[in-house]
Structure formats: C-alpha cells, structure tokens
Amino acid sequence: MNKNQFELLAPGGDIESIKAAIVAGADAIYCGLDNFNARNRATNLTFEKLNGIIKLAHQYDCKIFLTLNIIILESEVPALIRLLNKLVNTKVDGVIVQDLGLFYILKKHFPTLDVHASTQTNTHNEGQIQFLKQLTASRVNLSRELNIHEIKHLAQFGHQHDVLMEVFVHGSYCIGFSGLCYISSVHNGNSGNRGRCSQPCRDQYHTTDAGKDYPLNMKDNSAYSDMAALADAGVYSLKVEGRIKKAHYVHTVVDSWRKQIDSFCDSGQVLTDTTGLYTVFNRDFSNAYLQGDINKGMFIDNPRDYSATHFSKIYSCTTPEQYKQVKKKLYDDKTVIIQDVEAKTKDLDTDIHAVSVSVRGTEGEPLVVDLALPHRTVSFSSQQVLVKHHKLQLEKATLEKWALGLGNADHKIVNVDLNGLTDGLYIPYKEQTALKDQIAFVLNGSKPLVEPIELPKLQASMGALEKAPSLNVLIANETDLSLAQSAGTNLYFQLPEAMKANLAKMISLFEANDTLIPWFPAILISDNYQAAIEFLQTVQPACIVTNNSGIGFAANELGIRWIAGPQMNVTNSYSLQCLKEEFNCIGAFVSNEINKKQMKRLGKPEGFELFYSIYHPIMLLTSRQCLFHQTIGCKKKRFDDKCLRKCDKSASILSMKASSFVVDKQRGDHNALYSQENFLNTDVVRDLPALFDGMFIDLRDIKTETKVSVSKADLVEAFKLAITEPQANTEQLSTVLSPTTKAQYRKGL
Template sequence: MVTKRKIELLAPGGDVDSIKAAILAGANAVYCGLDQFNARNRAVNISFNHLQGILHLAHAHNCEVFLTLNIIVIEREIPALISLLNKLVNTSIDGVIVQDLGMLYLLQKYFKSLNVHASTQLTTHNQGQIKFLSKLSATRVNLSRELNIHEIKHLTAVGHENNVLTEVFVHGSNCISFSGICYMSSVLTGNSGNRGRCSQPCRDQYITSATGKEYPLNLKDNSAFFNVKELYDAGVDSLKIEGRIKKFDYVYTVVDVWRKQLDTLYNQNIVGTDNSLLYKVFNRDFSNTLLTGEISKSMFIDNPRDHSIKHLSEINSYASADKLESGQLQLYQEKEEIKAIVEQKIKSVNAEKVAMQIYLSGASGTPLKVAVKTTEASFDMFSECKLVDKGTEALSEAMVLKRFKAFNDTEYFIEELNLNGIVGDVYISFKELTSLKKKILFLLNGSKETIDPIRLPAIKKIEEERRKPSLSVLISSQEDVLLTQKTNADIYFCLPNSFKSRYSELLELFMQNKSLIPYFPSVIIGEDYAVALDFLQQLKPKTIVTNNTGIAWEAYRLGIKWIAGPQVNIVNSYSLLSLKEKMNCSGAFISNELSLQQIKALITPSDFALHYSIYHPIVLMTSRQCLFHQVTGCEKKKVDATCIATCEKSASITNLKNNSFQIEKSKGNYHAVYNENNFLNTAVCSDLPTFFSAFMIDLREVKTETKRLVSKLEIVSLFENLLDRKTGAEIKVKTAIYPTTNTQYEKGI
C-alpha cells in the first residue's frame, strides 16, 4: 500500500435497486431519502420499512447509510418530523443530512445520538460557516460545488481543526446557481428547490440568444475523475456522486468506475486515464473547471439531454451515415447489456428486513423463556419473575404481539410467534414483558440501548407589547446614503460579494455615516471573506444584517448585534430559537417563500425581532459562472481576477413560455438572475399588522420590468404612510410601483 488514508466514496440511492447497485459496486457509503423531508422529491425514494432492510444489507457489506432530511421544514410539519426522528434514533443509521437550522436545533437538543451532516443546500464556502455549523453540532459539511481545489483544501483544514469532516461533489449534474439560494423554480411554479421540488427551469429551452444558444443556463456535468489525487492531497474526507434521480445501471457504472480509480490511487499512487465508461451512461459531457478554478465558457453545453451518443460520434469520426448508425446501435446494445448485468447482480442480494422467529415456553412457577432465532443468530432470554397461575390477562399471542410489536420497527420482523411451549393458562406482569422487550431490542440493535421517544414541549408563546412595525430600506449606491438624513427608516447598505478593491472607500463611507447598517450578501468566498472580516473588525458596527452564516459567526464571536437576512431561509420557529439561543442573534428575516398561513404559524422567541421584505427585485439565482458567455458573448474566454471587481453588464433571456429574466453583473458581485417583475406584498401589512418588527423595501438599482414612477425618497414616504395605515396608501404604492408580483405569498411552499 502506497497510501494509508482511505477516502470515502459516497454514492446516491434514489430507490432500493440503485442502493443495492451502489453497495455492490463498492461504495463506502450511500445517501438516500425517505418519501418525506428530502431534497429529491422526484426520486422514487424509500419507505421507513425499506430503510431497515437497506441498513442491514449495507452494514453487512461495510457500507454506511446517510439519510437525507435536507429541506427547509415549515411549522405544521414539525410533529411529523419529531415522529420520524424518534424512530431514527433507534435504527443503525450512520448520519442524517440536514439543511434547516430548526432541524439542526432539534437534533442537537433532543437527538444527540444522530450524526449530523450539513447539506450542500447550506451553501458552505467559507471558514466562518464551518464554525457556525460546528457549533450547531454538524460533524460533516458538504462544501459548495463552486469551490476550487485551493479553497477546498483550506476549508478542509479548518473543518478538521473544528472536528468537522468535508465532503465534495465529484461527479454528476451541476447546478448553475449556488445551492440553497436558488428561487427560480419556487417563483415560477411554486415548486421550491429548498423543498426538493425543483422543476429545473434553468435547463429549459430559451429564445435563441445573441450567441446562438438555446439553453444558455445549462451546464455540463461535473466530473473530477482525473483530479482524485488533488482531492486526496487536499485532505477531503468524502467524494460524493450526484444522482438520486438516476437508475440502478447508472449508479452501478459510475460507482464502479470511481471505485477502481480510487483503488488505483491507493495501490499504485497513480491516477487512471480511462473514463470512457462514464460516457456510456447518461451525461451532459463533463467539466472540472470549477475545481481547477478555470471558470470558462467551456462549462456550458447547449443541450440538456444525454450526450453519450454525440460523444461516441465525436471520438470515432464515423466516415459515413451507415457507420454512424451502426455505432449508435452498438452503444444502445451495450447500454442494455450493462443494464441486464447490473440487474442480475442486484437480484442476487436481499434488501428486505430479516425474518425472526420467537418461541415462548414455560409453566407456572418457572421463568418465561423467550427463544429468538434469525438466519444469522439465535439467543434465549429469561424473565426475572416466574410465571404464575392467576393475574389480569393470561399470556396469549395477541397480548405478546402487542408488547413485542416494536421488534417490527427494527431491521427484523416477526415472521413467527409460537406459544406452543406455554403450559396452561399462565400470567406475567406487563412490566416484566416490557423488560424482556427492551433486553431483546438491545441485542437486535447491536447492543445499543433503546431511546424512549421524546415529546416536544410546546414553545411558549410570549405575549409582548406589539407596536407598529418600523421601516428599513436597502440601498447599494453612495448617492442614496443621503436617505439617512431624510427619513427615520433604518438604512441598510448592501456590500458586494467582493469589495477588496473598494475596501478603504466603503470603510470611510460607514465611518462617516454611523447610522448606516452593513448588509452582507449570501456568498463571500476565500480572500473576500478575509476582507469582510477585517472590515467588520475595523468598523465595529452596532448592528449588521447578514445573509452569510460565516459573517454571522464572526458577529456572534465579536459580540456584534446581528440580524439574519432573507436568504438564510428561515421558515419555522425552531430556526428562530436556534439563531437566538446558539448564536445570540437579535432578529431574523422570514423567508419570502412562505404564504400568509405559513407565516402566521411561527412563534417568536422573547426579545427577538421579526423582519420581512415587502418590496424587492426577486433574485432567482446567484452564479459564479459568467452568464454572458452564453447570452451576449464576452471577449474573455474565462473568468479572471478582474471580472468580479470590474465587470458591469446586463442582459435578458426569455424561455419558450414567455417568461423573461434579467441577468445582471454589477461591480464586485457575482452574476445574478432576476425575475421579470419585482416582489411587492402590501397585503402583509394589513394581514399581520403587529406580527413583524420591521418591513424592508429594497431600493437598489436592479434593472427589471418593474417601474418606479416617483423618487426613492417619495417611495420611502409612501411606504411610511402604508405602515401608518393612512387612507389610500396601499393604492398609491401600487400606482407608483408596477408591474409587481406576490405569488410566493399567495402560494407558499
């Protein structure tokens, strides 16, 4: 052996067959979802009963199983979530993958035995976020797919210093947006990506762009197949394959190829050069340029469908149409052969729960003997008290089955319950039967004590004095800072994703305008994060708003009052508790994905402010890629150091359903895609007049179809009148700002 450390190969499992395929192909771990609470709603997924059989099969093959609970959870789902977690703690599940901060809170407080992995939906891309998640008891983080190898290496070292493992996606579909902050599907269809219902509108066909592209947001698949040594040297703990919607033949083929690649590295310290099999299953061609840091137009492909046939044509350069057709038929045949071979393999293994036979014997005056037998083991258990000939209820099959039904919630099921060994009518206390049940469960669960179900205490509703909500205004230009002198509203100044080139200028701006409140974006990577921390330490603001949990961590550490921004995705009361109790957060924006009824269900902690954005351009996605490569063209073939700092462009795209979107790149920011119309929700002011502490309006200069017919100062005045409930104020706001939408508030998630 050349190398000692082994790196985990983590495979997807959308159904039982694909999980079997992953195990047989050599995965060290699989991740799969149940039919609720997981971010691949379109996958078949599995039942809880199936899960127990899968656990038994996987562990027999030294393969771990992680369960995806990686969606945001609305209030009415909390009881069902607790019911599920009460079952999971008594399984042999190896970890749960989580996005929701409220779920992290519940796991940390009530279900400490479960290993918690932070989902890619948490957009982890800086060291503060790792520390933030570590404090919430995450033992592993799935790093953002947009990171390069140097950023991954740095964050892995930070993770290890904080007892957190790192996991990196190395193969499969690529999202064009940073995960967790894509709202495109949610806004267009009500199918939220944060709820596992993404309809993938980014892969839709669009009206042909100026560069001749019909699928301008469609990326090639990710494959770091030839970068396995760099990932190993970076200290990464797990290599993750995407594909819970893919079928068993895809999963087997990809895992098998990656397994052999890793074994080649371990045994020969070399990286294999043959990835041809990866092209014979579904792919959109491959790119590794995010990992190498060479973000370029080569990442895009103008076709979202399977690329395998086209790739075959490209590498063979067929001389005639007949030879092309023959080659294609051969590939189809090979695909079918692969499918048949894998199908035979997965039929050879059983992912069902293990049958168990229970034999009871004894007579009055003797202990009750319970003999348990499975295909793998057998053992006898005796009651501490002797059987007696009088009591409340004679020992019967129905009585025993009622007490022993918990065995069916394990990796085993009662196939036979035999009382032929019981002599006459005998009695035993329910307490003694319960004791026997616990002892047997202890052995069935691998010598692990059964954990009693928790009953979640109700959150105490604090009746506090409710006052009229205040107004806050978000700006991003220095000219608009004058608003601080002309209104009593709180003015938030939105900082760019990268402002190192403007550091001194922005620091001076805040120093000279002490009432200005820093507003941090959701994505701050690498050196930009270091600059943002220095800015925070130099400025020492009284209050900040942040959409980035890494900045939140620093505010918590420095004792700065902080408010969680709209893109932290807060949708339940336990997320609010988590922020307040664990991170000393003073307030939070409630997600704009929620409907009125979903918002009303929230319970606010004491001394905690609820915020809500009632007017803003709707950012559908944020991307590290250059979107103009596909839309209007760009003279640069790849993104370089000056692009983020200096590029300033805009364009629009329209899909075949006539939905238009604005692409904007402003100085210091990543590319963003905005909805055609801005969000405006005046109804919430009358629906929930005292529920929120503050309402925010976003007056940044983002070009959309929404028009403002009056000055920004007049807009502020109109909204102040709205909050004061002045007659006609709502009509005046809607007249001054149009067209707009509030479908998210109407539909919810």
C-alpha cells in the first residue's frame, strides 16, 4: 500500500516536542502561537519561532499546520488580521480553524492559506462537510465519537467532494462532544472554545451511588490495533492528541505510529506491541468509540498515569515491593527515552536563515546589493547609476537601517557591510524601493509578497429598533403546545437527536401545527441526519432554528429560511456576515458565553436578525457516552440505539468544590450535563436595546435545582412584560424562578 495514502499528524506544544515529532517520523505537526489557539496551557510559540520551526520541518519533508482554532471576539479582529497579514507570507502549510468569522475572512481575503476545520467544529454528518467545503476547508477533523462505519461513509463522501478526513487515533478522550462543551466555561470561567479548558471532567467528585470518585473521567483513545480498518475507511490523516505533553511522550507515540503505518503499508501486518505506548503517560486505552461499542469499560476512576498499574498487571505483581520495582523500571525506561530524544534533537537548528548584506557602488555605476545566502550569493543592481548631488545623498545610517529591513519570515539580516559604497552619492528613493522589491521577491521563493489587507470594520448596531423584541419559546413536550396561543410569541419545538425513530411522529406533529418552528439539535449522526433531511423535504417549514451547520446547509439548498442556534457559538460580526452571505441565513443567536461589552461591538448585516437567550437550563456538555454508569449506575453495560430512543432519567453529582451538576437524559436525546441553576438575564434587554430582534426562553422540562412557582403560561406572560417594558420592575421573575444565575453575562470571555 502507498504510504502517501496516510498522513501521520503529530502534536507540537513547544519547540522540543516539535523536534521530537520530526525525528520520530511525523508527516505533519500542528502547533499554536501564544494567542488564537485552543491549547493555552501548552507552551506554544512566538511568531518569530514559528518560522524557524517551518524551516526545520520542511528540511525533513514535514508540514506545519498552525492552530487558530478558537472563537474570536470582535475586539480581537484587528490583531487577527495583523497576524494573518504576516502569516500569509510564510511557508506555513495550513491553518486549523473553528470560528465561522475566521473561515469567512480567510476565504475572502487570504485564499492562498490552506484551511482545515478543527475538531471544535464537531463534524459528524455530510451536510457539515458541505458547509465547511463552501468555506474552503480542504479537510475536516471528524468527531471523536464516531465509529468506523460512520467514518468510512463520511470519508467516501469527502473524497467525492474533494475534502480529506482527519481522525484522532491516539490521546485523550473528551467526555463531551468538542465545541459543545461549556462545563469549564460555566464552572470557573475558562472556556474550552477559547483554549482555556481546565478539565473539570478529570476532577474528583463526592463518591457517587455507583462508587465512583471520578465519574466523568474516560480512558485514553488508541486506535493502534485498528490500522487496517482506518485504511479501508479511506481516512487520510491519523492525528495524535497531546499538545500539552512533553517531548518524550510525543516521540514515543509518534514513533510507535510511524512503525505501525510503515509495517501496514509495507507488508499488511498490523503491529500489536503496545509497550511503548503504555510506558509514557496514559489513562489506559480504549478504542470503543471507533468499534461502535460505547460501554462502561471506557471509564477509569483515576485521571492520573496508569503506566505502573498496567505493567504491574503484566508482571503479575502481588506485593508492594514488586510494585515499587515496576515503578523504578518505568522511571528508568522514561529516563532512557528522554535522553534518547535529547540526543536525537540536540543538533536540530530552528534559527531562520542568516543573511549578510553588502551594499556597494561608485559614481556613474549602479547601486549593487549583494546577499550572502546560506548556499549562494545573489546580487541586485539599480536601473539608474549613482550620482553626486549638492543637497541629497545616501546616508550610511539610513542605508544600514534599510538593509536590516530586507529580512523576511525565513531570512534574518545578521550583518550589513557598507564599506564598498563611496561617500556623497545619491540615487532616487524609487530606485531603492525597486531594489527592495526585487530582493523581497527572491527571498520569498521567487514569488511576489501578498500585500497586507485592511479589513473594513463592520458598524456596530446602534439606534433603537422599530419594535420591541419578539419572545421566542422552546418546548419539547406536546402538552405545552397551548403556549402558542399567547399573542406575540413564537413557539419552537425541539426535534430529538434520535430523528430516525421519531420521523413519522415529528412530521405528523408539524403538519398539524404549521406555526410551530422546528428547533434542530447540534448532534445528528448518520441515519438521524438523513431523517432530519427527510423531515425538511416533507414538511417544508417556513423557518427553522438549527444548532447543526449541516442542517443549515441543507435548509439553504432547499430554500428554507433558517436561523443559527446558540450552539453554533457566534461571537463576532464576521460570523454573522458569513452566515448571511454564504448560506442565506436570516438570523442567529449570539453566544451566551460573551458579556455586554463584547456583544455591544457586534454589527449585524442588513435584514439579519439577532437573538439572545435570557432564560434556559445551562447545558454544560452533551455526550455519546452513558453518564449513569458512573453516577447512579445502570444495569446495561453499553449505550446503544435503544438507550438513545427510550431512556429517560436524571441524577446529580457534587464536586469536591461544592459545585453540583445535573445529569439528564431525555428520551430521544443523548446524555447531557447541566448546571444546577438556570440562566436568567433580563438586564440585556435594558443594556442593549438596539441589538436584539428576539429574546428566547427555554421551557423544556430539564430537572435542575431552579424551581418555578407559576405555570408556564404565566411565566411566558411575565417574560413578555420584561421585554416589552424593560424599565418595569422585573423582580417578579426572580421571585418565581429561584435560584438562577447570570454569571456568564457578567464575566464574558
């Protein structure tokens, strides 16, 4: 088999781990700068160091992909543009992106940069691939929760649409779907969508009914034994997680996978020795998601290194002394690995090319600039000759500064020699500029530099709206359909994630209630996505709200008006522009992660509507796992389609920091984790009266600690009063809804 069928994509959190990945045989490395990337806890790189890394990697035929995979705030756009203006003239091989506004900016203004969709886009269906392809993504990282059959289907679909598939094959599992996890954000203000996840899923909790102290902690992912299946599926990039891991870890894992790929391609043999993988940090391994066997064995009640426990079992240790000997051997083995990696990488040079400049010339001759490059000397001459001038002349201090400015991302001017230039001569400034342009062209690989762009600032939405915001209400129970009778209220009905099993019922419901607005969930995998498309084609609703970009793409194709839901993580004006211009979206919810000041800067496109949720249970994460195995226990050993369709229960867990979380499973939906208190924020109605066209409340029956002392109909009327008369006393809501929180609105991102 051709080895070029696969790319081994390695993590690079710091320079030493990047070097380790290179010598271990990585085909590509993903790394981040000290801003705009989703691993703030990694050491990361400065822009200056990035260019040296690119130079080194390319010497080893290894690519460098830069992670710009966070959601972007409006205030950060100017700094982002400055970075992109520099980045576009480097030799970086691609950028990894989550934010819709950044996708849009790259497509419109930086088309030469290759764009990859981050795991944070949570791609798991065909429509999402088409959505991202329209934003010029050449590859997507698929959701870690998918099984090999789902991956194969999407990989084949991707090949048909010229989009490559990338799959995580080794490293940490997240308990929640990526990009849709807000537990760290709500819990302590560190948003995973901003690269600040504090990993509360690894925290200790009060011992649960199932006897677990770490009920959200999963084993690590390893598809090491699944090489043949990945090849058959048509996966291109095999991605290793671990940008906060050290160099010896990166080298060991990448080296193991390099040998696995080479063995399979050379002989069809799949290696089985996992000694190296177990020697470096791990929480034990599971490939259960890939196998489609979502079972309780995927959890481990210890977030720390499992290596010693693994080898103690291998060596059948029965005494503390034997266990101590295993730990000592592990320490010695790791020491050898560390020393070996240091020896292999110590001579790797990440400095950019050093260039010496010599400027020479005499009267009547052209001005000549000689560049001493690493392997050759290149000379450049002016068109006009040097002349004596009674007023103007070339000052050597100015020329030296000019020469030092000739460097670029790959070349640093280390020495300037002006001794060959006769004093008192002059040449027009335009000649100096022409020389500089010639030199820049050569130093840029004989291609012109991309000129910097200035992005036109989108105007913030100021001025009063012509009418008060509409009230939009979400329900999930047919008994609440009577709420539609409340004048001035738009009623949304949440469709289940198990759409295939509920398709006929949902079609019947919406055909009987033609004013009801479908609300599509964020997760629609495989047949459930296809059933959702069939729903759209059959019902042809006048308008929908969707948290899944694949449904947004399909709605646009079908000519159905659509609104982007809150889980599409919209935080800047360019995301709004992207949704409208690229996909004919008519409106969007603004993320509840941002605050008043961050919202105030938003500029919405003409004819585009903005929505904001002022009351809802706070969803912390959605998981394809069963969260009851580790909490109250479950008699079933694995989560299957029947669980998705039939299970309906709730539980709670309490952290050692006294934070309580609600584990909730609604019939037809995946497991979810909620904050103990619902979100309530009517301040936004007064704070930003000109921004939002619609306010939203979620009246689904999610059992949190927030108690409601009035009927839903009365609650709707109270909220209508709060948004139509924002200066009126809203204490009534705080009285009938308690306890609640608006901490996210206060702190923002």
